[in-house]
Amino acid sequence: MPLLPDLFGAGYLIATLFFIYGLKGLSSPRTALLGNASAMLGMVLAIAIALLSPEVVGYALVFAAIAGGAVIGIVVARKIKMTAMPQLVAALHSFVGITALLVGLGTYLHHVATGQTVSMIVMIELVVGAFVGAITFAGSMIAFGKLQEILPSKPLVFKGQHFLNLVLMLAIGGLGLHFIVTYTLASFLIMILLSLLIGFLLVTPIGGADMPVVISMHNSYSGWAAAATGFILNNQLLIATGALVGSSGAILSYIMCRAMNRALFSVMSGGVGVKSGGDFSVIAQASNQGVKSASAEDAAFLLENARSVIIVPGYGMAVAQAHHAVKDLYEMLLKKGVTVKFAIHPVAGRMPGHMNVLLAESDIPYDCVFTMEDINSEFPTADVALVIGANDVINPAARNVKDSPLYGMPILDVYKARNILISKRSMKPGYSGMDNALFYVSNCSLLFGDAKAMCESITKVMREN
């Protein structure tokens, strides 16, 4: 048995172990740094081993690509705002997709050009790799467009959509089979075009509220696309890491679907069950009742006289970069003898763990940060629920308006608190585009203005009191 492949295999195995440890580390904020370092080490090892492979015939182009990629990566990582992270992730998924697609196409053309025969198993790998790659690429581009607000975030639904998807899937299956049996390049190319189209059609009907699941689903697809590329290139490391990303992304999608009370199949198949309109009469009624607004002084008075306060951060806290101001407010309340807890909805913000990352960055202790399941029962006894830039995740329409796209999504029970204060800049709806009846209830006041400035003002008033 040749020694060299064994050494490569062993090196790849060690790199895979680093990746597994990295994934494990990323499951908690305490171990995330170590996890990241481990994954980076695994990647350095993987690249080094790949470069030593006898198949690498020239280094100039490879190093030029690595240098170019590294420069772009460093610039993007330094410049990207925390709020734009999900778009970045969607864009990165699309790169994996297009790579799988191009590797599949390139491998076939190379075989044809060099007159090599392609085995049946490689043909199957090419079809699967190109299909998953195309779906990942097109879907991720649409997700990127929706998150970047280049495309409307509302679901784009039309009649006969699911039938069209079914016909397309059957056509893709037929063309793939035809290509495997007859080696006809045209079938392969049309199959790729139809796969791009279905990737596009599967994401356009998905509304803003379900975007987090789409992102993690594409994370999973990009893993399977990488694994398919690994099969085509006969590279064990790509197969193993692709499977790791694919399965962890699938588990994350499942957990998020449960958190949003969505069926995974419904999101995967392009929003089966999404309705294109609705009578939001409860909300319409509420809007006629007007809203109460409060000043920083009113809020300070209410907060310092409370025994217990639950702070609910959302996307607006990230936009305003208000997390340090929230920490100061939290400390001021503790000084005044108020019990303060933080309530985190699983999809608050624009990416999984968004709020936890920000609160950790401002050194808010982990033990006063609670998940939705753990804190929901405490809202009825809270004197004040202070909402900082959150909207959809506290919208009661998710409980009682059957036609709302939010219906069925679990929410933080802010509406049960004795008093509600909501910091936001305007009467604009949240990400889902849905109005929020909570703004109009009698024990709720809106703190209009930028969240950071508002938190700073409240803390200042309390300090002077």
Ligand code: TAP
């Ligand atoms: P949203 O529903 O988007 O509400 C954000 C609120 O912040 C809005 O009411 C906005 O109102 C306010 N806001 C924005 N900038 C502000 C500022 N500078 N100061 C004060 N307020 C500000 O956010 P959410 O409650 O966190 O819900 C998350 C939504 O995003 C869900 O629909 C979820 O499905 C979706 N989503 C989540 C993820 C993940 S994984 N977390 C990924 C993609 C999408 P004004 O404009 O009036 O200020």
